[in-house]
Amino acid sequence: MTTAALIVAAGRGSRAGKADGLPKQYARIGRKPLLSRAITAFTAHPEVDVVAVVIHPDDALHYRAATEGTTGPLLAPVNGGQTRQESVRLGLEALASSPPDKVLIHDAARPFVDGDVIGRVIKALGEHAGAIAALPVTDTLKRAGASGTIAGTVERAGLWGAQTPQGFRFEAILDAHRRAAREGRSDFTDDASIAEWAGLDVALVEGSSRNMKVTHAEDFAMAERLLISDSGLLEPRVGTGFDVHRFGPGDHVWLGGVRIAHSAGLVGHSDADVALHALTDALLGAIGDGDIGAHFPPSDPKWKGAASHVFVEDAAARVAARGGRIANVDVTLLCEAPRIGPHRDAMREAIAGMLAIDVSRVGVKATTTEGLGFTGRGEGIAAMASATVLLPIAAG
Ligand code: MG
Numbered sequence: 001m002t003t004a005a006l007i008v009a010a011g012r013g014s015r016a017g018k019a020d021g022l023p024k025q026y027a028r029i030g031r032k033p034l035l036s037r038a039i040t041a042f043t044a045h046p047e048v049d050v051v052a053v054v055i056h057p058d059d060a061l062h063y064r065a066a067t068e069g070t071t072g073p074l075l076a077p078v079n080g081g082q083t084r085q086e087s088v089r090l091g092l093e094a095l096a097s098s099p100p101d102k103v104l105i106h107d108a109a110r111p112f113v114d115g116d117v118i119g120r121v122i123k124a125l126g127e128h129a130g131a132i133a134a135l136p137v138t139d140t141l142k143r144a145g146a147s148g149t150i151a152g153t154v155e156r157a158g159l160w161g162a163q164t165p166q167g168f169r170f171e172a173i174l175d176a177h178r179r180a181a182r183e184g185r186s187d188f189t190d191d192a193s194i195a196e197w198a199g200l201d202v203a204l205v206e207g208s209s210r211n212m213k214v215t216h217a218e219d220f221a222m223a224e225r226l227l228i229s230d231s232g233l234l235e236p237r238v239g240t241g242f243d244v245h246r247f248g249p250g251d252h253v254w255l256g257g258v259r260i261a262h263s264a265g266l267v268g269h270s271d272a273d274v275a276l277h278a279l280t281d282a283l284l285g286a287i288g289d290g291d292i293g294a295h296f297p298p299s300d301p302k303w304k305g306a307a308s309h310v311f312v313e314d315a316a317a318r319v320a321a322r323g324g325r326i327a328n329v330d331v332t333l334l335c336e337a338p339r340i341g342p343h344r345d346a347m348r349e350a351i352a353g354m355l356a357i358d359v360s361r362v363g364v365k366a367t368t369t370e371g372l373g374f375t376g377r378g379e380g381i382a383a384m385a386s387a388t389v390l391l392p393i394a395a396g
Pocket of ligand 1: 243244245268272273274277
C-alpha cells in the first residue's frame with residue numbers, strides 16, 4: 001500500500017500588509033516559508049511514501065528556493081490550473097502515471113499540520129473511501145440578514161469545520177475529479193465536496209486547532225506566536241560594541257546617523273559614524289556573528305565613504321534571519337565636543353528607523369572624560385554600545 005501527499009500551493013493570495021510581495025505560501029513564518037513547513041510534515045511522516053506539490057507556473061524559482069535542501073521523497077512540482085479544483089486534478093493526473101493506493105490532499109496554507117493528524121486520516125482510509133481532518137464547530141453560528149443584523153441562529157450540533165489533509169483512495173478521487181471536470185462542475189471548495197458529490201463515503205477524523213489556515217496578515221502574526229510557543233521561550237542575548245575614530249580636517253561629523261556641524265571631521269574609511277559602528281558590533285556580538293570589520297572589510301573600496309546605516313541595517317537583518325527580535329539598544333558617546341544633547345532625539349529616531357523598532361527601545365547618552373585621555377584632549381570620539389536581542393532557543 002503506497003500513500004502519496006499532494007500539496008496545493010498554486011494560489012495567488014499575497015501576504016497582506018507585507019512589502020515582500022511573495023505569494024503567501026512562500027512567505028516566511030519564523031525562518032521557513034509556509035510551504036516548506038507543510039512539505040516537511042509529510043516527507044517526515046513514516047506512512048507517506050511520496051510528496052508532490054502543485055505550484056503556480058510563475059513560482060518555479062520561489063519553489064526551488066523553498067525546497068532547497070529538502071530531504072525525503074519529494075517529486076518534481078506540477079503546474080496548477082485556474083482554480084484550486086483544477087490544480088488538484090492536474091496534481092492527481094501527474095501522480096496517475098505511477099498511482100499510489102491513497103492520496104492525502106493538503107493546502108500549503110496550513111503549515112502546522114502534524115504527524116498525528118496525518119496518521120489519523122491515513123488510518124481512517126482503511127475503512128472509508130475518504131477521510132478528512134475536521135473540528136466540531138464551537139462558536140454559535142449566526143446567519144446575517146440585511147445591513148449586518150442577525151437573521152437567525154444556525155443549529156451548530158453536528159457541524160464540523162473542514163481542514164486538510166483530506167485523504168482518499170486514489171482511483172476513487174481521481175475518477176471523481178475527472179467526472180467533475182467532464183461535467184463542467186467547478187464550484188467545489190474542497191475535495192471532500194467532490195467525493196460526496198461522487199457518492200464516496202467520507203469520514204470525519206479529529207483535526208487540530210493548531211492546523212490553522214494562514215490567510216490574512218493577522219494569521220501570520222498568530223502563526224509566528226504559535227512558533228514561538230513551540231520553540232519554548234525566547235532567550236535574551238546581550239552584545240557590546242566599542243569604536244574610536246580620530247578627528248581630522250572637516251566641518252561636520254556623522255554621529256548616530258545624524259549630521260552635526262563641527263570644527264573638525266572624523267577620519268575613517270566610511271562616514272566614520274563611530275556610534276553606528278559600535279552599535280553594529282553590539283548587534284553582531286549578541287548573535288555571535290563576527291564583527292563589522294569581518295562583514296565590511298575596510299580594505300574593500302566598496303565601503304569607501306559608505307553611510308554607516310548600511311552596516312546597522314545589515315546587522316539587524318542578520319538578527320531577523322535567525323528569528324530574533326531586538327529588545328533594546330543603548331549607545332554612549334565619549335567626547336568633549338560636539339555637544340550631543342541637542343541631537344540625542346534625532347539620533348534615537350534615526351537608529352529606531354534603521355532597526356525598525358520603537359524609539360522607546362533606543363538609548364543615546366553622552367559623557368565627557370573630564371579632560372582626560374584622547375577624548376579629553378579632543379583627539380577623537382569613542383562610542384560604546386550594547387544590544388539586547390531575543391532569540392528563539394531553537395535557533396541554537
Ligand atoms: Mg569604526
